[in-house]
Amino acid sequence: AQSVSQHNHHVILSEAASLELGCNYSYGGTVNLFWYVQYPGQHLQLLLKYFSGDPLVKGIKGFEAEFIKSKFSFNLRKPSVQWSDTAEYFCAVTVETGRRALTFGSGTRLQVQP
């Protein structure tokens, strides 16, 4: 079965700092990869997704992620964070066969200080 690891559990940054959140998955076949964001008390919102093609994908709010197949990674980046980016970020994967449900990482809580 597939799994997702997010190694950064809690990240604290100052505004304008650059962000990179790590995500690694384990699955030998074709995957679809996602980053979701959850603002305090709210539902999960899709930031970006990768299905195929260009491994560098751009999402909403200035976020981007790069799929590196050889490293089984899908790290999330943003060149300059804002206080409003304070939230929890979840990496998730679906596989092409079998269950189509999302398998989530444990999440990374990002705190941006003004």
Added chain:
Amino acid sequence: DARVTQTPRHKVTEMGQEVTMRCQPILGHNTVFWYRQTMMQGLELLAYFRNRAPLDDSGMPKDRFSAEMPDATLATLKIQPSEPRDSAVYFCASGLVLERNSNQPQHFGDGTRLSIL
């Protein structure tokens, strides 16, 4: 924008009571998922339906949880009897899964925050 609608948003009840959570998926989506979010376990899949048929409910405690889709516009998750350990946020998500691939993201509802006393 089309949205997944969940009711109620909050529910507080005593242990032993029946709890029913409802979800209205986005029109045209053929797959509905129920996830549970807790501090300890994170986000975990409870059940999911394709074209109203249950495909996977292995994440659900069978003795007390049940999930149904009486029609294409309504999915329900029921807990009977409820226990304090069921306290969590329950999210419903819907998506369009095509025959050969799953290249449509899931859209989440606002969740039901359940507290069992």
